[in-house]
Amino acid sequence: MPRFISPMRPRYMRSPTDIPKEGLQVQSITATPEASKNPETNAASVSDAQDSPEAQEPEYPEIVCVSEGTFRQIRDDSLVLLSQGISHRLLRSIEGPFLIFVLPEHEEFARLQLALYRKENPPKEENPPIPLSFSLQPLWILLAPVIFTLIDFSDKVNLHSRGISDAGKVLKGEWWRALTAQTLHGDTRHLASNLLCGYIVMNMITFRIPLLRLAPFIAVAAAIANICVSLTVKTDFRSLGFSTFVFAAIGCLSVIEFRLMPKETHGLLRRFAPLCGAASLAVFLGLGENADILGHAYGFIAGLFCGFIPSKKALRWGTPLSSVDGIGLLLYYAFYVIAWKMAMA
Secondary structure (H helix, E strand, O other): OOOOOOOOOOHHOOOOOHHOOOOEEEOOOOHHHHHHHHHHHHHHHHHHHHHHHHHHHHOOOOEEEEEEEOHHHHHHHHHHHEEEEEEEEEOOOOOOOOEEEEOOHHHHHHHHHHHHHHHHHHOOOOOOOOOOOOOOHHHHHHHHHHHHHHHOOOOOOOOOOHHHHEHHHHHHOOOHHHHHHOOOOOOHHHHHHHHHHHHHHHHOOOOOHHHHHHHHHHHHHHHHHHHHHHHHHHOOEEEEEHHHHHHHHHHHHHHHHHHHHHOOOOOOOHHHHHHHHHEEEEEEEEHHOOOOOOHHHHHHHHHHHOOOOOOOHHOOOOOOOOOOHHHHHHHHHHHHHHHHHHHHH
C-alpha cells in the first residue's frame, strides 16, 4: 500500500492538494455509480470476464490517490465525489489513514471538487488520542537522582550536608544547592515514590516531544523553584528530593496539553481541563507528612513556562527522537555535575 509522508503534517490531516499525483497500481477499483444502478449488467460482465481466458491475468486500470485522512474526513470526501458522479475506491493503508483513489481522467475534476468543499468547510483542528506506550527516555533522566542518592546512602562520601537545599546558605550565594538537592533523598521510600511518579509523568511527555529536549529546562525550572522557596522562607529551612523536578514536569505537561486542546471542542472551558486536572494532581501528590509544599507549588508554577518552549506544530503530532536530543541529555547531566563540583570544592 502506498505511503505518503509529509514532514510538516501527519498523513491523516492533509488536504487533497497535498497528495502526490503519481499513478498507483492496485488490484481493484469500485464500480461506477452507473454500474451500481444496474446490478444485472454488472454481474453479467463479471461472469463473462471470469469465463474468458484472459481472466487469469487481468489488467487493472491505473488509479491515483486524491484524498487521505481519517474515517470522518474520507467519509465526507466520498460523499462529495458521489454527489458529482465520480467513481472512486476507498482503501485503508497499513499505517492507518484512509485513502480515496480515482481514475486518472477523473483526477483533476475530483481534486477541484474536494478543494472547493475544503474551502467552504475548512477542517477543524483535532487532538487525537495517543495509544499507551512506555519509553526509556525517563530512565535516562531518573538515573541522575538514583546515582547521587545511592552514593549518599553508601556513606562513603558526605553528600547530604554539602548538597541539601539550605535556605540560609542559598541566600548567601550557594545557588548550586538548588540543583544538588534534587538528586538527594531522605530514605528509600522517598526515592521510590519520586521515581514512580516521575516516570509516569515524564513518560506522558514523551508522547508529544522527546523528553531529553525538555529535561534541561525542567531541571532549571526546579532549581528556580528551590530558590524561590529560600526567598519566601528566609529562615533555617532545608529541603531535598527530586519531587520539585516531578512537579515541574507536571506543570509542563499540563501546558502542552492545554495548547493542543481544540478551541471549538466542547466550549472554552474544555480547554482548561488539562490545567485543572494537573493542578488537582499536584495538590493530591504535594500534600503529606514532611512534604515541601512550597517547593511543590513553585515547581509546578515554574514548569508551566516550560510547556511554552516547544512549538505547537512539533507538539501536536509528536516529534521522533533524534541524535540532536542527545545534546539535551548531556546538558541535563552537565548541570548536576557542575553543581556538585562546586558543592564539593
